[in-house]
Each structure stands twice: as structure tokens, then as C-alpha cells.
Amino acid sequence: MxxxxxxxxxxxxxxxxxxxxxxxPAEAEAIRRALTSACRLVTxxxxxxxxxxxxxxxxxxxxxxxxxxxxxxxxEVCRVVRQGAATSLLPVLLLTVNTRADDVVEAMAAGAxxxxxxxxxxxxxxxxxxxxxxxxxxxxxxxxxxxxxxxxAEGTLTEMQAAEERAWRSELRFRLAARATRDAVxxxxxxxxxxxxxxxxxxHFGYASSTIRDTRAWWEERLHPEDRERVVRGxxxxxxxxxxxxxxxxxxxxxxxTWAHVVDRCHIVRDTEGQAVQVVGAMQDVTEIQQTExxxxxxxxxxxxxxxxxxxxxxxxxxxxxxxxxAITLAASLLAQTPDADExxxxxxxxxxxxxxxxxxxxxxxLDFTRARQGRGLPVYPRLMDLHExxxxxxxxxxxxxxxxxxxxxxxxxxxxxxxPDRVAQVxxxxxxxxxxxxxxxxxxxxxxxxxxxxxxxxxxxNQGLPIPLDLKSRIFEPLERGMxxxxxxxxxxxxxxxxxxxxxxxxxxxxxxxxxxxxxxTTFTVRLPRQAPVALAPQDDKGDKAAG
Numbered sequence: 001m002x003x004x005x006x007x008x009x010x011x012x013x014x015x016x017x018x019x020x021x022x023x024x025p026a027e028a029e030a031i032r033r034a035l036t037s038a039c040r041l042v043t044x045x046x047x048x049x050x051x052x053x054x055x056x057x058x059x060x061x062x063x064x065x066x067x068x069x070x071x072x073x074x075x076e077v078c079r080v081v082r083q084g085a086a087t088s089l090l091p092v093l094l095l096t097v098n099t100r101a102d103d104v105v106e107a108m109a110a111g112a113x114x115x116x117x118x119x120x121x122x123x124x125x126x127x128x129x130x131x132x133x134x135x136x137x138x139x140x141x142x143x144x145x146x147x148x149x150x151x152x153a154e155g156t157l158t159e160m161q162a163a164e165e166r167a168w169r170s171e172l173r174f175r176l177a178a179r180a181t182r183d184a185v186x187x188x189x190x191x192x193x194x195x196x197x198x199x200x201x202x203x204h205f206g207y208a209s210s211t212i213r214d215t216r217a218w219w220e221e222r223l224h225p226e227d228r229e230r231v232v233r234g235x236x237x238x239x240x241x242x243x244x245x246x247x248x249x250x251x252x253x254x255x256x257x258t259w260a261h262v263v264d265r266c267h268i269v270r271d272t273e274g275q276a277v278q279v280v281g282a283m284q285d286v287t288e289i290q291q292t293e294x295x296x297x298x299x300x301x302x303x304x305x306x307x308x309x310x311x312x313x314x315x316x317x318x319x320x321x322x323x324x325x326x327a328i329t330l331a332a333s334l335l336a337q338t339p340d341a342d343e344x345x346x347x348x349x350x351x352x353x354x355x356x357x358x359x360x361x362x363x364x365x366x367l368d369f370t371r372a373r374q375g376r377g378l379p380v381y382p383r384l385m386d387l388h389e390x391x392x393x394x395x396x397x398x399x400x401x402x403x404x405x406x407x408x409x410x411x412x413x414x415x416x417x418x419x420x421p422d423r424v425a426q427v428x429x430x431x432x433x434x435x436x437x438x439x440x441x442x443x444x445x446x447x448x449x450x451x452x453x454x455x456x457x458x459x460x461x462x463n464q465g466l467p468i469p470l471d472l473k474s475r476i477f478e479p480l481e482r483g484m485x486x487x488x489x490x491x492x493x494x495x496x497x498x499x500x501x502x503x504x505x506x507x508x509x510x511x512x513x514x515x516x517x518x519x520x521x522x523t524t525f526t527v528r529l530p531r532q533a534p535v536a537l538a539p540q541d542d543k544g545d546k547a548a549g
Contacts, residue, residue: 016133018060034122047072061133065098091132109247183282205255206255224251255452380420380508382533387415391449394425419533430498435463464522477503511535
């Protein structure tokens with residue numbers, strides 16, 4: 001793919017120049033809206049194109065790089081920028097969704113000056129970018145002022161370059177020290193072997209000033225014996241090569257003899273011939289971070305072991321319990337067909353059938369609830385159907401299950417649309433069952449299926465009974481929530497998943513469900529569905545779920 005051309009910025013007099021690298025048009029637009037009032041922007045979608053522009057054009061005040069990009073990532077671009085003599089100090093801000101401590105360490109080791117987590121807050125992004133730009137402009141101004149003073153006072157290019165180098169060294173030490181809150185900042189001259197511990201050994205590692213020696217050997221002696229050879233060899237190779245960066249994790253002995261886990265990273269300054277003339281680094285104590293991460297991994301392993309248990313439980317519920325329930329239901333059906341059964345026997349058979357049906361619905365709701373909790377969502381398989389026909393058939397089955405109750409139905413408008421008929425019947429079954437449970441036996445449950453001219457359909461289930469308490473109404477569709485228990489309901493309590501499953505099915509169809517409940521009007525659950533569900537799953541994907549649910 002050829003590199004894309006950057007979009008020219010809107011001119012803002014005196015504003016800092018910011019180059020943005022992001023291949024997402026939506027995110028690039030969000031960055032533009034956050035920064036355009038304070039900065040001049042040039043946008044790139046390809047890392048190679050940005051690096052080529054850096055070689056041909058004056059550098060911007062700040063680079064804003066997206067971490068994850070096709071081809072060259074923002075992190076790789078940052079490393080290349082740091083290796084260039086003219087761009088090694090150019091401020092870089094990384095945009096990333098990574099929030100782990102290891103990711104932050106990797107970003108800082110690559111040379112990033114700052115980072116912002118996605119999704120970002122526009123004011124925070126603008127504040128961080130303008131702060132980096134202000135700092136960079138001050139640094140450049142200081143270099144220019146120093147150059148001008150030296151030219152005027154001594155008129156020699158050599159002394160001007162020496163002033164630039166001193167200003168650069170001071171600036172780099174300041175940046176490292178200011179950025180790190182738990183770092184021991186150090187500077188090493190490979191030509192003389194001298195080490196200058198700027199700060200941190202006393203505060204963070206417990207060494208008295210009198211015990212610290214300004215030699216690399218003193219540092220090497222305090223490396224853990226198992227890490228010493230690897231760390232010393234790695235630093236020596238980095239200095240002898242053409243690399244400008246080095247980072248290592250190792251154990252370092254504190255002043256009290258205990259061991260700290262540290263991340264040590266440095267920047268290697270080279271002369272025009274590529275020889276290392278200065279190494280500036282920061283050694284950070286990450287013992288607490290590592291312990292926290294270890295604890296997180298331990299807890300994560302425990303959570304996975306609960307998840308494995310849930311999957312085993314699903315298998316037990318879906319197979320070991322459904323089989324005996326099926327046998328009970330079949331036997332009850334056969335008993336119901338016995339011609340010489342008296343009225344008492346028929347009532348007992350009806351109780352068995354009702355209890356078996358209720359247990360089957362509970363199993364189905366448990367399986368759906370577990371599936372939803374594991375983030376898989378409830379699968380729906382829409383097909384062309386008539387809502388009125390499905391509702392009528394479902395009510396016929398419900399009337400058989402509740403022979404002593406009256407269910408009145410009403411059908412109006414066009415009921416044709418794309419829905420999952422089994423799931424629609426499940427919604428109706430849960431709502432009608434809920435209406436039966438929380439209404440008096442001598443009252444009527446009303447069901448309305450209505451097609452509307454606005455392009456959707458409405459399903460209403462109404463019962464006359466005590467209103468839903470206000471404190472419960474706000475959470476009635478949450479899992480494991482139940483209405484007020486009546487004395488006559490004892491022994492028939494639901495598990496509190498029916499309305500949660502209703503909402504999950506309706507949402508999967510792109511619809512809504514709400515409830516209206518008053519003392520005078522009773523309680524009405526209203527389901528609204530679009531004519532066509534937003535997503536249709538392939539039927540073969542549901543084989544396991546159909547069997548389990």
C-alpha cells in the first residue's frame with residue numbers, strides 16, 4: 001500500500017505543531033477534535049511515511065503515536081525516532097489500550113515521554129500534549145539562547161556545541177528524574193568508568209550516602225548472583241554496539257540485605273564516530289508491582305477454576321437432570337390418558353406435569369443465565385414468522401399448564417416479522433408465569449399482541465394484583481431478584497431469573513421491555529420488538545446450545 005499523504009492542518013498562529021500517527025479515521029477525528037483548538041495538526045496513517053517526513057521536513061513539537069498499527073507499530077516508530085541524532089529528544093506521547101504495568105514499562109523503555117490510555121478524555125489529551133510541546137519549546141529556546149550567548153561571547157562553534165551538549169545532558173537527567181517517582185537515576189561515563197548516582201539509592205533502596213561508591217563495580221557487586229552475568233554482559237554489548245537504548249530486569253540488593261526486583265533502563269549517547277560517551281539511566285523498584293501481578297495471576301487462575309466448575313455444572317444440569325425430568329413428563333402424560341382415572345388422580349397427574357414443566361423451565365433459565373454471565377449472550381435464530389400465531393400456540397400450552405386460570409388474548413395489526421419463535425414463546429411463558437404467580441387465582445391474565453404502523457410489534461402481559469414495590473421496580477429485571485413472596489407461594493418460589501431472561505432475549509432481538517405497576521391499574525409488562533432482529537446466527541452454531549437449553 002503506498003503511503004498516504006498527510007492532511008494539511010488548519011493554520012493557528014503560534015500554536016505548537018503536532019504530528020499524529022493513527023490509521024483509524026474515527027480515532028484520528030477524535031484526536032483532531034481534542035487538539036485542534038490548541039495545536040496545528042498533521043495526520044499520518046503509516047509509520048514509514050511519518051519517518052520519511054521527519055528526514056525531509058523540520059521536526060514538529062510533539063509526536064502522538066497510536067501503539068497498535070498495521071505494519072510498523074507506534075512503539076517501533078518511537079524506537080526509530082529515539083535512534084536518530086536529530087530526533088532523539090523529540091517528545092513522544094503514546095496512545096494505547098494497554099493498562100498493565102509491563103506495558104507501561106515497555107512504552108517508557110522504548111523512549112515514550114508520556115502515554116494516554118484509550119478511550120481518552122479530550123481535555124486530558126490536550127493538557128498532556130500541550131505540556132510536552134511547551135517543555136520542548138523551552139528546551140529549544142534554551143539551546144538557541146545558549147548558542148547565541150556562546151557565539152557572541154567566544155565566537156567559536158566548538159564552545160557552542162559544548163554548551164548544547166551540557167544543556168542536553170541536564171535536560172535528559174531532569175526528564176528521567178522528574179518522570180520516575182521510585183527511580184535511582186544514574187550517569188555512567190564509559191570512557192572513565194565513573195558512575196554518578198544522582199538520586200534514589202538512599203530513598204528507595206536504603207543505602208547511606210557514605211556507603212555508596214561511584215564505580216560500576218560497586219553496582220555489579222550488588223546484583224543477584226543468578227542475574228549478574230546476564231545483566232553485565234547485556235549492558236556491555238549494548239554499549240559496544242550502535243544501540244541507543246538498554247533495558248533489563250534483575251534483582252538488586254537493598255541496603256538492609258533484602259532483594260528488590262528492578263527495571264533498569266538507560267539512554268546511550270554517542271559521538272559522531274558512534275562511540276559511547278555518556279550513559280544515563282534510571283533503576284526502578286518494581287517489587288510491589290511484581291507482587292501485585294503475581295497475586296492477580298493467582299486470583300485469575302482461581303477464577304478460571306470456578307469457570308471450569310460452572311461448565312461442569314452446566315453439563316450436569318443439561319444432561320443428568322433433563323433425562324429424569326423427561327421420564328417424569330412422559331409418565332405423567334401417559335397417566336393423564338388413563339380412561340378410568342378418577343378426578344383426584346387426574347389432579348395429582350396435573351400437579352406432576354406442572355412441577356415437571358416448572359423444573360424444566362428452571363433448568364432452561366439457569367442454562368441461559370450461565371451462558372449470559374460467561375459473556376456469550378443468548379443466541380437467537382430469527383426467521384420469518386407471525387407473532388399472532390406463535391403467541392396463540394404458546395397460550396394454548398400455558399392454558400393447559402394452568403387449567404384453573406383464565407387467560408384472555410387479543411390480536412391486532414400485522415404480526416409478521418423476523419424473530420426467533422422459540423425465544424418469543426419463552427418470553428411469553430416467563431411473563432405469563434410471572435403474572436400467574438403474583439395475581440389472585442380468581443383474576444384474569446390478559447395478553448395483547450399488536451402490530452404497529454411504526455414498523456414494530458408490541459406484546460403486553462397484564463395481571464391484576466399488588467403493585468411492584470418502588471425499591472424493587474428499579475431492579476426487577478436483574479438476576480436473582482424476586483417479587484414479594486405471598487404465604488400461598490411457599491414451596492413454589494422461582495429462582496429469580498425469569499425476567500432477567502426475558503430482558504436478555506428482548507435485547508438480543510434489538511427490542512426493549514419495561515413494566516408499569518400501580519394499585520388501580522395492576523401490572524403490565526410491555527415488550528417492543530423491531531420487525532427484524534439486528535443479528536441472525538447461523539443455525540449450526542446453536543446445536544450445542546439447543547441441546548443444553
